[in-house]
Amino acid sequence: MSQYRDAAKEILDAIGGKENIASATHCVTRLRFALEDEDKVDKDKLEEIDVVRGSFSTNGQFQVVIGQGTVDKVYAELMELSGKKAATKDEVKTAAEKNLNPLQRAIKVLADIFIPILPAIVTAGLLMGINNILTAEGIFSEQSVVEMFPQWADLADMIHLIANTAFVFLPGLIGWSAMRRFGGSELLGIVLGLMLVHPDLLNAWGYGDALQDGDIPYWNIFGLDIAKMGYQGQVLPILVAAYVLAKIEIALRKRIPDGFQLLIVAPVALLVTGFIAFIAIGPVTFWIGNIITDVFVWIFSNVAAIGGLLYGAIYAPLVITGMHHTFLAVDLQLIGSTGSTFLWPILALSNIAQGSAALAMYYVLKDEKVKGLSMTSSISAYLGITEPAMFGVNLRYRFPFICAIIGSAIGAVWITINSVTANSIGVGGLPGIFSITAGYWLVFLVGMVIAIVVPFVLTFLYGKTRMKDQ
Template sequence: MSTNKEAARQIVEAVGGKENISAATHCVTRLRFALHDESKVDKEKLESIDLVKGSFATNGQFQVVIGQGTVNKVYKEMVEQTGIGESSKDDVKKASESNLNPLQRAIKTLADIFIPILPAIVTAGLLMGINNILTGPGIFMEDSIVTAYPQWADLANIINLIANTAFVFLPGLIGWSAVNRFGGSPLLGIVLGLMLVHPDLLNAWGYGAAQAAGEVPVWNLFGLEIEKIGYQGQVLPILVASYLLAVIEKFLTKRVPDGIQLLIVPPVTLLVTGFASFILIGPVTFFLGNLLTDGVITLFANFAALGGFLYGGLYALLVVTGMHHTFLAVDLQLANAGGTFLWPMLALSNIAQGSAALAMMFILKDEKQKGLSLTSAISAYLGITEPAMFGVNLRFRYPFIAAIISSAIAGLFIMTQGVKAFSIGVGGLPGFLSISSEFWPAFFIGMAIVIVVPFVLTYVFAKMKKQQ
C-alpha cells in the first residue's frame, strides 16, 4: 500500500469519515474540506499522520496542510477511496458558506476578490523595489545608480513601466476578479475597470491640483454636470460598480432570449453600469475612499506608537480569523495615496512567525516536527505564514505568543519612525524592497527585532514550560 493511499485513508478517518465530508478540493499545498460537523475532527490523530504538516479551520473550510507536489496525489487517492467525487474550489466554497455568519461572508467575499490578483500586485511591488534601488539617491552612493551610470536609465524605466502597470490598471484587475466572484462575466469586469481609468479622463492622481486650480473637466448631460475624472488606484468604485454590473447582467440573462443575448445583455449592462459609475457610484465611493484613507492616516499619525503596537501585535490574530483580507483594500488605497504604513508591520509579523517556528526546530525532539519547523520557518520568511502558524506555533501556543509580542514591539518602533512602503510586496525578508529607501535603516532594525526576539522568547518560554 502506497504512502499516499494510506495517508488519504487516515485523513478521511481523522476528519470524521466520508459521511462527514460535504465537499473536498485542494490548492497548491492544502486539502480543503467543507465538513458537516467540524467537532468530529480528531486533530491529534490528523496531525500525527506523516504527510500532514498542520491543519486549521477558516472561512467555513477545514484545511489540511500537505505540501506542494504531494497534495494532488493524496487528493486523488482520497477521491478514489471515498467516492465523494472531485469538487471544484467553487463547490467547496458554496458548501462551506452555510457555516458562515454575515461578517464572515463579507470577509470571505473580499478574500475571494483580492487573493486571485495578489500575484500581480506582489510582483509589481518587487519590481518597483528594484527600480527604486536603481533610481534612489543615497542607497549605494551619493547619487542614484542611473545618475552615476546613465546607461542603466532606460533599463530602470522599462522595469518601472512593467511594475506600474498593475497599479495603473488596478481597477481592471479588481473588475475581473470581483465580477467573476459576483457571478457575472469576467470580461465585462475587465472592460468596466479599464473604462474607469480611460486616458480621456482626468487622472485621479491629478484631481487635487485640478480642483484647486478650478480646472476639473466635466460632462454636461442636459444640464447635469458630471466630473470627468478617472479612478486610478481606487478600490471602492470598482468594487461597487462590479457588484452592480453582475446583478444587471444576471437579471438580463434570465429574461432575454438566447438568440439575441449577445446584442442586448453586454451593451445594456455596460451602458447602465457605466452611467451609474460616473454619475453616482464613482463620486460617492471616491469621497468615502478618501475619507477612509484620511481617517486611518490621522488615527495612526496621532497615536503612532499605540497603533503600531496594536496592529503589529494583532495582525497574526487577524490572519487566524481571516480578517486580514479586509485590510488589503486599505493597504492598496494607502499605497496609492503616498505610501502605506500598515504593510511594513505585516511583513514584520510574518518574519516573527518564521523566527518562532525556527526556534522550535532546536527545541523539539521529534524529527518530523523539527523538519516541519524548519520548512515552515523558511516559508514564513518568504511571506507564507500558514504552515508556521497552524503547523507549529499555534500547536504549541508559546511560539505564537512570542511572535506576536515581538511583532508588537517592532510595529511600535517602525511606526514611531514613520516607516512606509510604496507598494505591497513579499511579506517577509524580501519585504525591504517595497520600503522607501529612506526608511531602510529603521525597517532593518525592525527586522532585527522580529528575527532575534521571537527566537529568544520562544527558547525562554520553552525553558519555563519545562520547569513547571
C-alpha cells in the same frame, strides 16, 4: 500504496468519518474539506498521523497539511475509502460557505476578488523595488545609480513603467476579478475598470489641486453636471460598479432572447453602469475611500506608536479569521490616495516574526516530525507564506504564536514612529525590504532584526524551560 491507504483511513477516522465530509479536494500540499461539523474533528488524533504535518480551519474549509507529492496519493485513497466523488476547489469553496457567518462571507468575497490579482500586485512591487535600487539616493552613495551611470536612466524608466502599470490600471484588474466573483462577464469587468481610468478623465491624483483651482471638468447631460473624474488607484468605485454591472448583465441575460443578447446585453449593461458609476457610485465611494484613508493617516500620524502596536499585534490573529484580506484593499486604497502605505511594512514584520518563532521551535522540540515542519515552515514564512508556520507549529503550542505577536508589535512600533512606508505591496517577508520607500531601508532593516530576534529568543527561552520532554 498500503502506507497511503493506512494514512487515509486514519485521517478519515480523525475528521469524523465519511459521513462528516460534504466535499473534498486538494491543492499542492493540503487536503481541503468542507465538513458537515468541524466539532467532530479530533485534532490531536489527526496530528499524530505520520503523514500529517498540521491542520487548520479557514474560510469554512478544514485543511490538512500533508506535503507536496504525498497529498495527491493520500487524497486518491481517501476518496476511494469514503466513496465520495472528487470535487474541484470551487465546489469545495461553495460547499464550505454554509459554515460562514455574514461577516465571514463578506470577507471571503473580498478575498476571492483580491487573491487572484495578488501575483500581479506583488510582481509590480518587486519591480518597484528594483527601480528603487536604481533611482534612490543614499543606498550606495550620495548619488543614485542612474545619477552615477546616466546610461542606465532609460532602463530604470522602463522598469518603472512596467512596474507601475498594475497600479495605474488597478481598476481594470479589480474589475476582471470582481466580475468573475459576481458571476458576470470578465471582459466587461476589464472594460469597466479601464473606463474609470480613461485618459480623457481628470486624473484622481490631481483631483485635490484641480478642486482648489476650480479646474474640475464637467459633462452637462440633460441639465445635470457630472464631474469628468477618473479613479486611478481607487478600490471602492470599481468594486461597487462591478457588482452593479454583474447584476444588470445577469438580469438582462435572463430576459433577452439568445439571438439578441450580443447586441443588447453588454452595450446596455455597460452604458447603464457607466452612467451610474460617474453620477453616483464614483463620487460617493471616492468620498468614503478618502475618509478611510484620512482615518488611518490620522492614527499613524498622531498616535503612531499606538497604531503600530495595535496593528502589529492583531495582524496575525486577523490571519486566523481571514479578516486580513480586508486590509489588502486598505493598502491599495492608501497607495492610490497617498502614493504609499504604512500598513504593509507591518504585515511583512508580522510574517517574519511568525517564521522566527517557528524556527526557534526547531531547537526546542525533540519530536523529529514537528522539528522538520518547524524548519520548513519558518523558511516559508520568511518568504511571505505564514500558514504552515502559524497553523502547523505556532498555534499548536500557543506560546510561539504569542511570542511572535510580541516581536511583531515591538518591530511595528519602531517602524511606525520612524514613518516607514512602502511604495507598493511586495513579498511579505524578508524580500519585503525592496518594496520599502527609499530612505527607510535601514530603519526597516532594524525592524526586521527585531522581528527576527525577539520572537526567536522569547520562544527559545520559554520553550526550553517549559517543554523539556517534548
